[in-house]
Amino acid sequence: MKVVTPSHIEEIKSIVKTGKVLTDESDRFSYSFDGSFGTFLPDVVIQTKSVEELASLVKLANREKIPVYPRGQATSLSGGPLPVKGGMVLDLSVLDDVLEIHEEDLIAVVSPGVLTADIHKAAEKKGLMYPPDPSSSHVSTIGGNLAENSGGPRGLKYGVTKDYVIGLEVITPEGEIIHTGGRTVKNVTGYDLTKLIVGSEGTLGIITKAILRLLPKPPASETIMAVFDSLVDAGSAISKILSSGILPAKMELMDQASIVAVENYEPLGLPVDAEAIILIELDGHPLALKDEIKQAAELCYLVGARAVRIPKNEAEKAEIWKARKLVSPAIVRIKPTKISEDATVPRSKIPQMCARLQEIRDKYNIHLVVFGHAGDGNLHPNIICDKNDIEEMRRVEQAVAEIFTAAVELGGTLSGEHGIGTMKAPFMEMELGPVGLDMMKRIKKVWDPNNIMNPGKIFPEKGQKLELS
Amino acid sequence: MKESLEELREEFQYNKTNSCVQCGYCLPVCPTYVTTRIETHSPRGRINLVKMVGEGKITDLSVLEEPLDLCLGCRACETACPTGVEYGSILESARAALVKRKKFKAPVRLLRKTMFQNVFPSKTAMNVIGNTFWLYEKSGLQKAMRKTGIMKKLPYHLGEFEATMSQAVSPAERKQAPSKAKAKGEKKYTVAFFTGCIMDAMFHRINRLSVQLLAEAGCDVIVIPNQTCCGALHAHSGEIEEAKRLAKQNIAAFEQENVDFIVNNAGGCGAMLHEYDHLLADDPEWADRAAAFTAKSRDISQVLVACGGLPNLRSNPEERVTYQPSCHMTNVQKVTEEPLNLLKSISGINFVEMEQANMCCGSAGIYNIINYDASMDILDEKMKHTKATGASVVITTNPGCLIQMKLGIEREKLSDSVRALHLVEYLAEAAGIS
Ligand SMILES: Cc1cc2nc3c(=O)[nH]c(=O)nc-3n(C[C@H](O)[C@H](O)[C@H](O)COP(=O)(O)OP(=O)(O)OC[C@H]3O[C@@H](n4cnc5c(N)ncnc54)[C@H](O)[C@@H]3O)c2cc1C
Ligand code: SF4
Ligand code: SF4
Numbered sequence: 001m002k003v004v005t006p007s008h009i010e011e012i013k014s015i016v017k018t019g020k021v022l023t024d025e026s027d028r029f030s031y032s033f034d035g036s037f038g039t040f041l042p043d044v045v046i047q048t049k050s051v052e053e054l055a056s057l058v059k060l061a062n063r064e065k066i067p068v069y070p071r072g073q074a075t076s077l078s079g080g081p082l083p084v085k086g087g088m089v090l091d092l093s094v095l096d097d098v099l100e101i102h103e104e105d106l107i108a109v110v111s112p113g114v115l116t117a118d119i120h121k122a123a124e125k126k127g128l129m130y131p132p133d134p135s136s137s138h139v140s141t142i143g144g145n146l147a148e149n150s151g152g153p154r155g156l157k158y159g160v161t162k163d164y165v166i167g168l169e170v171i172t173p174e175g176e177i178i179h180t181g182g183r184t185v186k187n188v189t190g191y192d193l194t195k196l197i198v199g200s201e202g203t204l205g206i207i208t209k210a211i212l213r214l215l216p217k218p219p220a221s222e223t224i225m226a227v228f229d230s231l232v233d234a235g236s237a238i239s240k241i242l243s244s245g246i247l248p249a250k251m252e253l254m255d256q257a258s259i260v261a262v263e264n265y266e267p268l269g270l271p272v273d274a275e276a277i278i279l280i281e282l283d284g285h286p287l288a289l290k291d292e293i294k295q296a297a298e299l300c301y302l303v304g305a306r307a308v309r310i311p312k313n314e315a316e317k318a319e320i321w322k323a324r325k326l327v328s329p330a331i332v333r334i335k336p337t338k339i340s341e342d343a344t345v346p347r348s349k350i351p352q353m354c355a356r357l358q359e360i361r362d363k364y365n366i367h368l369v370v371f372g373h374a375g376d377g378n379l380h381p382n383i384i385c386d387k388n389d390i391e392e393m394r395r396v397e398q399a400v401a402e403i404f405t406a407a408v409e410l411g412g413t414l415s416g417e418h419g420i421g422t423m424k425a426p427f428m429e430m431e432l433g434p435v436g437l438d439m440m441k442r443i444k445k446v447w448d449p450n451n452i453m454n455p456g457k458i459f460p461e462k463g464q465k466l467e468l469s
Numbered sequence: 470m471k472e473s474l475e476e477l478r479e480e481f482q483y484n485k486t487n488s489c490v491q492c493g494y495c496l497p498v499c500p501t502y503v504t505t506r507i508e509t510h511s512p513r514g515r516i517n518l519v520k521m522v523g524e525g526k527i528t529d530l531s532v533l534e535e536p537l538d539l540c541l542g543c544r545a546c547e548t549a550c551p552t553g554v555e556y557g558s559i560l561e562s563a564r565a566a567l568v569k570r571k572k573f574k575a576p577v578r579l580l581r582k583t584m585f586q587n588v589f590p591s592k593t594a595m596n597v598i599g600n601t602f603w604l605y606e607k608s609g610l611q612k613a614m615r616k617t618g619i620m621k622k623l624p625y626h627l628g629e630f631e632a633t634m635s636q637a638v639s640p641a642e643r644k645q646a647p648s649k650a651k652a653k654g655e656k657k658y659t660v661a662f663f664t665g666c667i668m669d670a671m672f673h674r675i676n677r678l679s680v681q682l683l684a685e686a687g688c689d690v691i692v693i694p695n696q697t698c699c700g701a702l703h704a705h706s707g708e709i710e711e712a713k714r715l716a717k718q719n720i721a722a723f724e725q726e727n728v729d730f731i732v733n734n735a736g737g738c739g740a741m742l743h744e745y746d747h748l749l750a751d752d753p754e755w756a757d758r759a760a761a762f763t764a765k766s767r768d769i770s771q772v773l774v775a776c777g778g779l780p781n782l783r784s785n786p787e788e789r790v791t792y793q794p795s796c797h798m799t800n801v802q803k804v805t806e807e808p809l810n811l812l813k814s815i816s817g818i819n820f821v822e823m824e825q826a827n828m829c830c831g832s833a834g835i836y837n838i839i840n841y842d843a844s845m846d847i848l849d850e851k852m853k854h855t856k857a858t859g860a861s862v863v864i865t866t867n868p869g870c871l872i873q874m875k876l877g878i879e880r881e882k883l884s885d886s887v888r889a890l891h892l893v894e895y896l897a898e899a900a901g902i903s
Contacts, residue, residue: 094506
């Protein structure tokens with residue numbers, strides 16, 4: 001049953017003077033998915049660039065108790081923008097007018113619909129850098145990145161989205177427009193609402209503008225590739241380098257399954273008999289880099305690297321990083337369904353987590369591929385399966401639950417970057433404890449008394465379980 | 470008629486939609502998404518609609534009509550897709566499945582039948598079109614008509630397209646078109662030339678120049694009789710059976726001669742020829758013959774490069790040149806370097822690359838006629854980037870693109886300072902061939 005009635009649609013149309021109100025069946029289906037699982041039809045999809053119109057729509061929704069779902073480009077891997085309870089989807093990707101770089105303040109002011117990669121480009125033009133670099137940067141919106149608190153390989157040295165947001169404009173679930181933070185890096189006036197909104201997955205309000213901090217772009221970068229005969233040794237190498245005083249910009253891991261998958265997909269001459277390779281990028285002053293590269297190479301040998309390769313030119317560098325880039329596309333050629341987890345552990349626990357993952361793989365007889373931002377403990381255990389095979393999906397569900405348990409037991413977390421959404425909600429209590437989870441629920445209740453803003457996310461419903469089959 | 474889900478899945482190629490992981494990597498390259506900003510008109514959206522049919526969630530198939538109609542079929546999404554979704558193939562089967570069920574209004578049905586079964590494949594009919602253009606241009610009628618503004622009132626905006634037609638060739642000249650040309654100097658290859666239906670009728674001169682350039686580069690060229698339309702327009706409109714029939718006729722015709730390559734000069738036709746093997750893969754009698762045909766099919770730029778290029782190409786120093794690649798050449802035939810290499814081999818050429826060159830111009834077969842408004846939005850984007858290059862010559866490699874770029878130039882009122890040419894025309898100019 002639709003929660004939005006024809007008279008609501010009339011009212012919505014009278015509010016939206018500058019945009020589009022989509023209600024056709026084809027449109028409703030086209031806003032029913034994201035990069036994860038499930039099909040949920042919204043009753044109406046609204047596109048407008050006007051913040052005032054958006055605020056009026058939220059007021060209407062709050063009054064009529066119609067669920068509202070902010071949406072960027074729907075690349076979420078955890079179900080964030082899915083309209084699970086019907087209602088209105090607000091497509092914020094069209095709200096993309098502002099992209100200003102203020103060099104003198106080292107900040108950027110952006111609309112939520114701007115693609116993250118466009119911020120990278122604009123900053124770089126002025127010799128600056130916006131460090132958060134989720135691999136979906138060229139298709140995901142900054143609004144989505146803020147709501148999911150996204151991160152990427154550079155998180156190791158530079159941190160994630162939340163470390164670069166200093167101010168926001170937000171429409172509250174009751175339809176008011178507020179401003180949090182400001183244009184200064186230092187700001188201790190009251191509670192830090194900016195950081196509360198970042199990572200709230202669209203459940204506390206709609207971000208309509210953001211002020212981001214920028215850094216000067218490092219003058220140079222170097223890359224190393226180290227090859228290991230044991231995954232656990234590779235894990236140790238990561239911990240060793242990180243405790244040696246060197247802080248690489250990126251440190252990425254590929255296990256044997258991902259190496260083989262990439263070679264089958266596009267032969268690049270990778271060592272398919274190795275159990276793991278790590279790719280390291282260092283950035284900074286060219287003179288300092290020379291030294292650090294040598295030191296990192298020696299450390300890799302020390303913990304048992306079979307070979308270390310330092311590319312001599314940009315082309316060779318690009319070749320090495322290409323291998324990492326191809327992992328995602330390569331592994332889905334094995335089987336069509338990819339369950340992409342992002343459980344994260346403290347850096348020192350990386351070797352243990354690698355060992356636990358291998359156990360889980362064998363126990364449930366699943367196709368598990370481990371790769372990702374190993375340097376910050378954010379391993380990406382990906383399970384490659386076929387969603388049409390129900391028996392297999394049951395095993396996958398169990399394996400996923402066990403991966404979460406392993407991460408939490410090792411002092412880590414369910415999600416390093418993809419967010420909770422619908423997929424991980426059932427596991428929240430395991431990590432937070434009943435009181436921790438209840439405090440979050442209370443915050444939500446105060447912000448959104450009618451529970452209209454992106455309902456069904458983060459907080460588990462009674463008896464909710466992970467269901468992939 | 471109630472159909473089983475299994476049947477629908479088969480017909481719509483549901484299994485192929487499963488390799489779409491909904492990552493959205495195809496959104497920024499899709500011209501219809503970029504211009505509409507609506508997911509329904511994105512590759513991910515279209516694939517999802519087909520998926521929903523396969524999952525029994527969409528039962529009213531008319532829901533798919535508009536989104537699929539508005540797709541250009543440019544297949545830029547395939548090139549961008551990290552997981553290798555076979556979008557072209559999904560689109561083709563979905564369109565065929567829709568056409569099969571659709572009850573066209575009588576006049577439209579008749580028009581479709583006439584155009585697809587009788588006009589494009591028929592040499593005589595296409596000759597009539599070509600001749601009409603010639604007469605029309607030479608008689609001065611064209612000028613007169615343009616002055617009256619009558620052209621603007623033609624249905625389907627055919628008037629605007631009329632403005633882009635030029636240099637039609639007289640019927641006598643078309644009849645005399647050589648059926649053979651001998652390699653200049655040492656012979657490197659023997660090739661058969663694919664004339665194409667629209668190309669031959671409207672751009673006959675480009676075909677003639679193509680044969681001359683091939684000979685110049687060292688090819689013995691044969692123009693085989695009995696060849697017909699490539700079938701691309703049919704396949705893209707869901708008329709798969711007719712496309713197969715034409716493919717078979719071509720394969721049989723070209724089997725008559727033993728050649729190294731089958732050369733075409735139209736990116737769209739070339740893409741179709743390039744996929745005859747897929748089209749007939751399930752037909753035991755034809756699968757191998759189709760594969761042999763496809764293996765020999767080449768774009769003219771590939772053959773010219775394989776011959777070692779053309780000697781003594783000289784540019785006009787006053788001109789600045791840019792290149793608008795044909796989508797089907799880039800995304801289906803995967804020919805991207807050769808045209809650029811040929812252009813860059815012209816001594817002294819002032820070449821500027823266009824931003825977003827790989828974005829479709831909105832021509833897409835007969836898309837610009839059927840979906841005029843959507844096509845013009847896409848063309849406007851293209852012209853923005855074209856103008857930014859400051860080029861006085863825009864090179865294309867496909868007749869549809871050529872007409873569309875000429876139309877873009879007219880619309881921007883740039884006809885006095887900018888011209889659109891087929892690569893072959895420009896190379897001929899540079900080689901001093903007229
Ligand atoms: C191939 C691939 C690779 C990926 N790689 C990474 C990676 O390396 N690191 C990473 O962190 N993530 C990654 N992701 C996940 C995803 O890209 C990120 O979560 C991204 O931030 C989502 O952005 P989006 O614009 O698509 O937002 P959506 O998916 O549309 O929405 C995400 C969430 O944000 C909310 N939201 C969106 N806009 C607003 C707004 N203006 N105000 C309030 N709430 C809003 C939505 O309600 C939803 O909860 C990847 C995804 C894919 C498909
Ligand atoms: S073929 Fe072209 S227009 Fe159609 S979905 Fe793909 S990119 Fe878009
Ligand atoms: S890029 Fe490929 S996998 Fe990703 S959404 Fe588009 S078609 Fe699907």
